[in-house]
Every structure is written in structure tokens, then in C-alpha cells.
Amino acid sequence: MDNAWSVVGIFMIVAIVLPGAALIVARLLGPKKPSPIKQQTYECGIETVGESWVQFKAQYYIYALAFVVFDVEVVFLYPWARAYGQLPLFATLEGALFMLILAVGLLYAWRKGALEWQ
Amino acid sequence: MVNLGNFFYTLGMWLQGLLMRAGLSESGARGVFSALVAALLPLLALLTAVPLIWLERKWIARLQDRMGPNRVGPFGLLQVFADMIKIFTKEDITPLGADRVVFALAPVLAVAGVLGLWAVIPFAANAFGVDLNVGVLYLVAVGTLSTLAIMLAGWSANNKYALLGAFRTVAQMISYEVPLVLSLLVPVLLSGSLGLNGIVGAQREVWFVFSAPLAALLFLIASQAEVSRAPFDLLEAESEIVAGFNIEYSGMKFGFFFVGEFLHSFTMGLLGATLFLGGWTGPGVEAFPALGAVYLILKGTFVYFIFVWARATFPRIRIDQMLDFNWKLLTPLGLFLIPLLAVVNRGLSESSLWLRNAALLGANVLLAVLVLIILGMRGRSARMRAASTVAPAPAGSRR
Numbered sequence: 343m344d345n346a347w348s349v350v351g352i353f354m355i356v357a358i359v360l361p362g363a364a365l366i367v368a369r370l371l372g373p374k375k376p377s378p379i380k381q382q383t384y385e386c387g388i389e390t391v392g393e394s395w396v397q398f399k400a401q402y403y404i405y406a407l408a409f410v411v412f413d414v415e416v417v418f419l420y421p422w423a424r425a426y427g428q429l430p431l432f433a434t435l436e437g438a439l440f441m442l443i444l445a446v447g448l449l450y451a452w453r454k455g456a457l458e459w460q
Numbered sequence: 461m462v463n464l465g466n467f468f469y470t471l472g473m474w475l476q477g478l479l480m481r482a483g484l485s486e487s488g489a490r491g492v493f494s495a496l497v498a499a500l501l502p503l504l505a506l507l508t509a510v511p512l513i514w515l516e517r518k519w520i521a522r523l524q525d526r527m528g529p530n531r532v533g534p535f536g537l538l539q540v541f542a543d544m545i546k547i548f549t550k551e552d553i554t555p556l557g558a559d560r561v562v563f564a565l566a567p568v569l570a571v572a573g574v575l576g577l578w579a580v581i582p583f584a585a586n587a588f589g590v591d592l593n594v595g596v597l598y599l600v601a602v603g604t605l606s607t608l609a610i611m612l613a614g615w616s617a618n619n620k621y622a623l624l625g626a627f628r629t630v631a632q633m634i635s636y637e638v639p640l641v642l643s644l645l646v647p648v649l650l651s652g653s654l655g656l657n658g659i660v661g662a663q664r665e666v667w668f669v670f671s672a673p674l675a676a677l678l679f680l681i682a683s684q685a686e687v688s689r690a691p692f693d694l695l696e697a698e699s700e701i702v703a704g705f706n707i708e709y710s711g712m713k714f715g716f717f718f719v720g721e722f723l724h725s726f727t728m729g730l731l732g733a734t735l736f737l738g739g740w741t742g743p744g745v746e747a748f749p750a751l752g753a754v755y756l757i758l759k760g761t762f763v764y765f766i767f768v769w770a771r772a773t774f775p776r777i778r779i780d781q782m783l784d785f786n787w788k789l790l791t792p793l794g795l796f797l798i799p800l801l802a803v804v805n806r807g808l809s810e811s812s813l814w815l816r817n818a819a820l821l822g823a824n825v826l827l828a829v830l831v832l833i834i835l836g837m838r839g840r841s842a843r844m845r846a847a848s849t850v851a852p853a854p855a856g857s858r859r
Contacts, residue, residue, distance in 0.1 A: 368712030438799030459780035
């Protein structure tokens with residue numbers, strides 16, 4: 343089908359409009375009595391100190407790096423997985439070798455202690 | 461003669477004929493028809509949440525030796541409607557410090573991301589929203605949207621607990637995305653097709669759960685984590701961060717996170733059934749293609765039941781355990797599984813179907829045994845180390 347993506351487009355628009363419409367209906371049906379106390383940030387009764395949008399230590403930074411490496415490489419493998427059946431055996435072995443190199447890379451990161459939660 | 465068994469196809473043809481009689485060209489009629497399908501399928505998907513919520517609450521109750529909802533209507537069937545009426549008439553509170561636009565966008569995106577997945581699920585041989593030729597990549601791309609919605613929710617609420625929940629979501633998402641994508645690679649590998657209908661078609665003889673059980677297991681665990689349900693529900697751990705990312709939400713917005721979660725879980729069940737349990741294939745689908753939808757929903761509900769079962773059985777795991785489990789077991793397992801399956805599948809591509817599938821199953825079992833042996837050895841050495849570092853009890857003290 344040549345218009346496959348237009349169907350996906352309509353699909354996504356409807357998928358966004360449906361919950362959006364439900365939210366609007368809920369807004370019309372529900373009571374609206376805002377007050378400063380009610381709209382405070384809820385932190386278990388303790389008054390909020392300062393902003394929440396602060397710089398915070400991202401403990402998963404190394405994991406994020408590993409994720410970028412592996413996810414991109416794996417998505418790169420999809421065309422290979424689709425086509426290796428029609429390619430010579432060499433292509434299969436090369437793809438397998440590539441994945442084993444990735445595995446060795448993971449092992450390296452592991453030995454270096456990059457996969458420890460601090 | 462009209463083939464009555466080919467229900468969806470007949471219905472579609474009839475509608476297109478009706479449109480053409482109303483003065484549209486053939487391509488115009490087909491366009492209007494696909495637009496109609498594209499508009500109705502999300503609605504249908506959203507409505508599935510109603511029986512799902514009841515089903516899951518009943519199941520969880522049974523597994524925890526409770527009754528579950530049983531007051532409103534027969535067997536509590538109307539409980540969901542009562543909850544809906546209640547949640548629709550609740551006040552919608554936005555905290556003063558919040559980023560209003562993102563705060564309202566997050567619940568919508570949480571549901572829309574899940575509904576988007578339904579576009580490519582084939583319900584029967586010729587009943588699907590759209591048969592994309594890059595269906596699996598589409599799943600990977602759209603499947604992440606609802607996780608992004610949780611991040612948006614946690615960040616926009618301007619609440620420290622919500623922010624912590626969002627932080628945990630990021631750590632979880634970037635970890636479990638890898639085994640999920642790896643496990644989705646296996647059906648592509650075995651069927652040689654990126655479209656979901658092609659993958660189902662390749663499972664007419666042997667389901668992929670038999671030729672690649674380890675990949676099915678990877679998918680099961682990784683999708684449970686992707687949906688972030690127990691034991692992977694750290695982002696809303698009540699005992700640690702109050703309610704996590706959805707702490708500031710109320711009314712319908714809060715409800716949508718739950719609808720999204722239930723629906724995502726069931727959608728993952730449907731995808732698991734499509735990718736590993738043969739989708740709409742089953743006895744009698746050649747004569748009655750409409751039966752395929754019944755098979756798919758039954759299989760999908762079975763996978764969904766495994767999700768619910770796991771949710772009711774396992775306690776929540778700690779974040780370092782969760783990341784260790786992913787990076788030190790699931791990801792290496794996937795990285796070794798795929799080349800192994802590719803080589804076996806390609807090497808035996810000339811031999812008979814049964815020999816090839818038996819070899820694939822054998823490769824899976826071999827890898828599983830190897831992993832279990834390595835795990836056992838590591839576990840033993842860890843226990844030995846722990847035992848040797850414990851200080852000996854002082855003399856005279858008794859424990």
C-alpha cells in the first residue's frame with residue numbers, strides 16, 4: 343500500500359485527539375475551586391524548599407552511554423536480520439562477528455566497573 | 461459466492477462498494493475506508509481498557525486470595541464504569557509551580573503512545589490498521605513514547621518525588637530497551653521480514669516460541685520492565701518516593717496514566733502473541749479468517765496473564781539489582797543468542813523445516829544451560845566470598 347504512512351498519520355492524530363478530548367470533557371464536568379493551599383507542591387506535608395528543577399547527579403550516566411552504543415548498533419542490525427537469508431554465508435558470519443565484538447565491548451565495560459550502580 | 465468466513469474482508473469490500481456507489485472513485489473509496497479504519501481502531505483500542513481493568517483487578521484479587529470488585533453490577537463488572545464516572549467528575553488540579561503545557565501533555569502522550577502500537581498489529585490475515593514494511597522498527601520507535609510521557613510527567617510536576625521517579629524511569633528505560641530491541645530482532649531474523657504480517661505468516665508451521673524460547677523470555681522480561689509494572693515499578697515505589705512520577709496528578713489525567721499502563725501491558729501481550737505465539741494462526745483460519753482475531757486475543761490474553769501473574773508474585777527489586785540483571789544477564793544473553801541463531805538458521809536454510817527448528821531449539825537449550833552453569837558458579841563464588849569476609853563472632857557470645 344503506498345498510502346501506508348498516511349494511515350499511520352491519521353491513526354496517531356486520532357490516538358492523540360481521543361485522550362485529549364476526554365481530558366477536555368473531564369475539565370468541563372469536574373469542579374474548579376483552585377486555592378493556593380490546594381495548588382501547593384505536595385511533599386508529604388512538609389513545605390517545599392526551593393525549586394525542583396535543579397542540577398542533580400545522574401547516577402545512570404555511564405549506563406546512558408552504554409545504551410547509546412548498544413541501541414544504535416542493534417537498530418543498525420535490523421536490515422541485516424531482514425536480508426541475511428538472501429546474502430552469502432559470509433554476510434551471516436560477519437554479522438555474528440559484529441555482535442560478538444559488541445559483546446566483548448560490553449565485557450570490557452563490565453571489567454572496567456562501568457556497570458556498577460553507585 | 462461470498463465467503464462468509466472472510467468477515468473483515470467482506471465488510472471492507474461492502475463498505476468500499478457503498479462509498480463507490482455514493483460517487484467516489486475506487487482509489488478514493490479505498491482511501492476513505494483506510495482513513496475510517498485508522499480512526500476507529502484507536503477508539504476500539506481505548507475501549508479495550510474497560511474490560512482489561514476489571515479482568516486484571518479480578519486476577520490480582522484471585523492471586524492474592526481476595527474477592528476483588530464484586531459490589532457494582534454482577535461480578536463487579538460495572539465497577540470500571542463507576543470509577544470512570546467518579547474520575548470524570550473529579551477536580552483537575554495543576555500545582556502552581558508546574559509546567560502547565562507539559563503537565564497536560566504527558567497523560568495524553570502516555571495513552572497515545574500505546575494506541576499507536578495498535579496500528580500495525582495484524583488481527584487476522586487481512587484485518588490490520590496498516591501492514592508497514594518496517595513494522596518492527598515502528599514498534600521500537602512508538603513503544604518508547606509512553607516511557608517518554610512518564611519522564612515528561614515527572615519533570616513537569618515540579619515536585620522532588622516526581623523528579624526522582626522520572627530519574628528512575630530514565631535509568632530503567634535506557635537499560636531495558638536494549639534486551640527488548642534484541643529480542644524483537646529474533647523474529648525478524650527467523651522470518652526474514654520486518655512486517656508483522658510477514659512474521660505471523662512465517663509461523664504457520666512452527667511458532668517462534670518453540671524455535672527461540674530464550675528470545676521469548678527476553679521479550680517477556682524486557683516488556684514487563686518497559687511497561688514498568690511490578691517487579692520493575694520503581695518509578696512509583698510508594699514506600700520510597702510517595703507515588704513517584706504521578707504524585708501531582710489528579711482526576712482524569714491521573715486516570716490516563718493507569719489506562720495507559722493497563723493498555724500497554726495488554727498491547728505487549730498482543731505483540732508477544734504476534735511475534736512468538738503465531739499471532740492469528742490456528743486451526744481453521746484458512747476457512748474462517750475472522751477466527752484469527754479470536755486466536756490472537758486469546759493468545760494475547762494468555763501473555764497478559766503471565767504479566768499479571770509476575771506482577772502479583774514478585775516483590776519490587778532494588779535499582780542496582782534491576783540494572784545488574786539487565787546489563788550483566790539479559791543484554792549479554794541477547795548478544796550471544798542472536799549470532800548463534802543466525803548462524804544455525806543460515807547454515808541449515810537448505811535442510812527440512814523440522815531439522816532446522818530442532819537445531820534452533822537445541823541451540824537455545826545449550827545457551828540456557830551454559831548461562832545457568834555460569835550463574836551457578838558466580839553465585840557460589842559470591843557466597844564463598846561473603847562467608848569468608850564475615851568477621852568471626854567474639855568468643856563467648858552466642859547467636
